[in-house]
Amino acid sequence: xxxxxxxxxxxxxxxxxxxxxxxxxxxxxxxxxxxxxxxxxxxxxxxxxxxxxxxxxxxxxxxxxxxxxxxxxxxxxxxxxxxxxxxxxxxxxxxxxxxxxxxxxxxxxxxxxxxxxxxxxxxxxxxxxxxxxxxxxxxxxxxxxxxxxxxxxxxxxxxxxxxxxxxxxxxxxxxxxxxxxxxxxxxxxxxxxxxxxxxxxxxxxxxxxxxxxxxxxxxxxxxxxxxxxxxxxxxxxxxxxxxxxxxxxxxxxxxxxxxxxxxxxxxxxxxxxxxxxxxxxxxxxxxxxxxxxxxxxxxxxxxxxxxxxxxxxxxxxxxxxxxxxxxxxxxxxxxxxxxxxxxxxxxxxxxxxxxxxxxxxxxxxxxxxxxxxxxxxxxxxxxxxxxxxxxxx
Amino acid sequence: xxxxxxxxxxxxxxxxxxxxxxxxxxxxxxxxxxxxxxxxxxxxxxxxxxxxxxxxxxxxxxxxxxxxxxxxxxxxxxxxxxxxxxxxxxxxxxxxxxxxxxxxxxxxxxxxxxxxxxxxxxxxxxxxxxxxxxxxxxxxxxxxxxxxxxxxxxxxxxxxxxxxxxxxxxxxxxxxxxxxxxxxxxxxxxxxxxxxxxxxxxxxxxxxxxxxxxxxxxxxxxxxxxxxxxxxxxxxxxxxxxxxxxxxxxxxxxxxxxxxxxxxxxxxxxxxxxxxxxxxxxxxxxxxxxxxxxxxxxxxxxxxxxxxxxxxxxxxxxxxxxxxxxxxxxxxxxxxxxxxxxxxxxxxxxxxxxxxxxxxxxxxxxxxxxxxxxxxx
Numbered sequence: 001x002x003x004x005x006x007x008x009x010x011x012x013x014x015x016x017x018x019x020x021x022x023x024x025x026x027x028x029x030x031x032x033x034x035x036x037x038x039x040x041x042x043x044x045x046x047x048x049x050x051x052x053x054x055x056x057x058x059x060x061x062x063x064x065x066x067x068x069x070x071x072x073x074x075x076x077x078x079x080x081x082x083x084x085x086x087x088x089x090x091x092x093x094x095x096x097x098x099x100x101x102x103x104x105x106x107x108x109x110x111x112x113x114x115x116x117x118x119x120x121x122x123x124x125x126x127x128x129x130x131x132x133x134x135x136x137x138x139x140x141x142x143x144x145x146x147x148x149x150x151x152x153x154x155x156x157x158x159x160x161x162x163x164x165x166x167x168x169x170x171x172x173x174x175x176x177x178x179x180x181x182x183x184x185x186x187x188x189x190x191x192x193x194x195x196x197x198x199x200x201x202x203x204x205x206x207x208x209x210x211x212x213x214x215x216x217x218x219x220x221x222x223x224x225x226x227x228x229x230x231x232x233x234x235x236x237x238x239x240x241x242x243x244x245x246x247x248x249x250x251x252x253x254x255x256x257x258x259x260x261x262x263x264x265x266x267x268x269x270x271x272x273x274x275x276x277x278x279x280x281x282x283x284x285x286x287x288x289x290x291x292x293x294x295x296x297x298x299x300x301x302x303x304x305x306x307x308x309x310x311x312x313x314x315x316x317x318x319x320x321x322x323x324x325x326x327x328x329x330x331x332x333x334x335x336x337x338x339x340x341x342x343x344x345x346x347x348x349x350x351x352x353x354x355x356x357x358x359x360x361x362x363x364x365x366x367x368x369x370x371x372x373x374x375x376x377x378x379x380x381x382x383x384x385x386x387x388x389x390x391x392x393x
Numbered sequence: 394x395x396x397x398x399x400x401x402x403x404x405x406x407x408x409x410x411x412x413x414x415x416x417x418x419x420x421x422x423x424x425x426x427x428x429x430x431x432x433x434x435x436x437x438x439x440x441x442x443x444x445x446x447x448x449x450x451x452x453x454x455x456x457x458x459x460x461x462x463x464x465x466x467x468x469x470x471x472x473x474x475x476x477x478x479x480x481x482x483x484x485x486x487x488x489x490x491x492x493x494x495x496x497x498x499x500x501x502x503x504x505x506x507x508x509x510x511x512x513x514x515x516x517x518x519x520x521x522x523x524x525x526x527x528x529x530x531x532x533x534x535x536x537x538x539x540x541x542x543x544x545x546x547x548x549x550x551x552x553x554x555x556x557x558x559x560x561x562x563x564x565x566x567x568x569x570x571x572x573x574x575x576x577x578x579x580x581x582x583x584x585x586x587x588x589x590x591x592x593x594x595x596x597x598x599x600x601x602x603x604x605x606x607x608x609x610x611x612x613x614x615x616x617x618x619x620x621x622x623x624x625x626x627x628x629x630x631x632x633x634x635x636x637x638x639x640x641x642x643x644x645x646x647x648x649x650x651x652x653x654x655x656x657x658x659x660x661x662x663x664x665x666x667x668x669x670x671x672x673x674x675x676x677x678x679x680x681x682x683x684x685x686x687x688x689x690x691x692x693x694x695x696x697x698x699x700x701x702x703x704x705x706x707x708x709x710x711x712x713x714x715x716x717x718x719x720x721x722x723x724x725x726x727x728x729x730x731x732x733x734x735x736x737x738x739x740x741x742x743x744x745x746x747x748x749x750x751x752x753x754x755x756x757x758x759x760x761x762x763x764x765x766x767x768x769x770x
Contacts, residue, residue, distance in 0.1 A: 001400075001464055001688045002395050009394065019540035072395060081506045266765035277765055283758025290761060291682075292755070305396050319677045322670075376663065382670040387646035389660040389669065 053121025165339030315386030431591030441510030472636030708750030
């Protein structure tokens with residue numbers, strides 16, 4: 001039992017931290033002030049993403065065959081943690097979740113086009129799972145794909161297709177067997193190029209960031225864009241959920257907010273003398289945040305350590321999701337409370353604390369407790385897989 | 394980074410599980426309670442025989458030398474079985490401190506007896522409104538051949554049966570750590586019944602003469618010794634809480650899966666199962682912060698913040714899991730013929746021992762303040 005990073009791991013952490021400072025150029029910091037480019041997609045984002053590709057930083061966890069470095073999960077997490085901490089809108093769902101699945105299941109031609117493109121930092125993939133009537137109960141989705149000779153014809157609508165406004169492909173789950181006895185058995189995965197005829201989108205502006213509704217009207221794609229076997233899509237979807245979560249709830253992003261608020265409160269005068277950080281209620285909030293943050297760090301470390309040992313325990317994965325999502329929401333509130341009224345000042349307004357980052361993260365954070373598997377479903381899993389309790393109804 | 398425990402440590406933990414399991418069936422615990430005893434000497438001797446009292450005692454002194462981390466896994470198992478054995482005051486607070494800070498003569502004098510189960514050395518770290526043994530209000534005066542100690546310690550476990558009581562007192566030149574003989578002149582022991590139901594003692598000392606041979610450390614060494622004892626004790630309490638809460642939650646998971654109302658097991662109501670799932674999350678969080686604190690102490694790395702955080706979680710989780718378990722059991726949970734009440738009593742005891750969550754959150758906040766004010770210059 002030794003719960004500390006090794007000297008090598010610390011060196012990697014520092015290397016990534018320093019490198020990411022060069023990615024967050026002054027131009028990029030300006031670009032992400034534009035709401036449309038906040039989550040990436042602007043020209044400077046494209047430039048820096050491609051540079052990360054050229055410099056060999058994309059796909060570190062991939063197999064050597066794919067040009068990766070086969071980093072362990074621990075090392076991959078250290079990379080992810082630092083990239084998220086830097087604030088760069090690195091497309092983790094593209095690089096870590098979908099691309100390895102595509103590489104393992106797609107045709108050689110598509111692999112070269114898509115996996116090769118991702119490797120060079122030129123390709124971004126959006127996720128097309130949710131629909132207006134298929135959220136937590138994802139297997140009930142109705143967007144359909146029908147075989148027509150060597151092609152597939154896709155019709156339907158997807159919801160919350162984030163990044164689709166600048167992505168190159170949508171990683172789309174579609175129903176190919178409407179009569180399957182179990183509804184999750186009739187699904188197949190496709191890559192839909194976003195420049196194809198019949199594909200369209202409308203923006204959905206949320207409490208936090210812009211996302212999209214995407215529409216598929218007689219979209220015709222060749223069979224090569226099918227990934228995996230027909231009606232075998234479910235495993236491809238669920239197989240990468242744990243990895244997806246690992247990039248959602250990293251320690252560095254919230255730790256840097258905590259540190260930022262501590263520094264701010266140590267420099268800011270309290271109304272009746274002394275510094276804000278000397279107020280007992282401020283100290284209470286900061287200590288509560290620190291105690292909770294420590295668990296975020298340890299949960300992440302234990303998860304990646306466990307993934308290097310073998311498959312992840314189902315209950316543990318759900319514990320990580322529920323705890324982290326609920327703590328993130330709590331953390332935003334506790335830190336905003338320290339700032340008081342100033343905590344409401346938005347990013348581009350004068351007087352915004354920490355460039356309004358926490359005000360913005362709180363907005364985005366509203367989706368955390370239901371996104372990536374609603375917490376109620378996670379608690380059901382914990383009760384069943386962790387405590388052997390009967391299924392609820 | 395490595396979350397596995399060694400094979401040796403694993404087998405020690407399994408052995409502890411087995412022995413503790415054998416000795417703590419409900420009838421045995423009940424019989425002890427009826428005799429108003431809070432120490433099962435038979436169990437203590439069985440643990441000694443298996444080498445489990447010497448996990449953190451060097452081989453030279455009759456221990457196995459597996460180390461502090463291994464000792465915390467014994468504390469976890471004691472919590473899981475609510476076994477009436479004083480592992481924390483004797484093995485952690487007293488023996489652990491002696492191992493690291495006493496003279497070779499003192500170690501040879503006391504540690505083999507502790508490991509073999511022949512001798513009990515306990516510790517008295519708390520005073521009224523003061524859980525910090527590095528800043529005691531008990532006072533000590535240097536005199537010919539040793540120190541004269543006066544003052545009061547509270548809730549001392551095994552005070553009347555121990556050969557010595559390890560404690561600290563304030564002198565004009567810093568603190569002193571001493572082994573006080575409970576039978577020495579000037580010592581008064583007043584029985585105190587605490588939440589777990591056990592009898593502890595208020596230890597009142599009036600000019601108790603402690604000979605030089607029973608002085609463990611003075612000045613900065615004494616400060617380091619009490620600092621270690623404080624951190625180690627808090628960490629051991631958190632480890633005990635891991636076992637305790639894990640078991641409470643499992644009892645509750647099982648009970649709600651069997652108990653039927655409205656024609657179905659109550660665990661099939663999400664309102665019930667989610668409350669137990671929340672306990673599961675809490676216990677996992679507590680386990681992680683406790684493992685971190687214990688492994689840092691084991692490696693002799695700085696552990697202050699990690700221990701603070703572990704004890705904050707310990708207080709919060711013991712409270713939450715205990716209340717949720719009682720609630721989900723309905724009336725069955727409070728019935729003394731059902732085992733849960735013991736766990737709930739221990740939970741409250743551990744929560745309020747060696748610093749509550751509110752106090753430690755306050756102290757952690759002050760430490761954060763000091764850290765960032767000094768950075769801000």
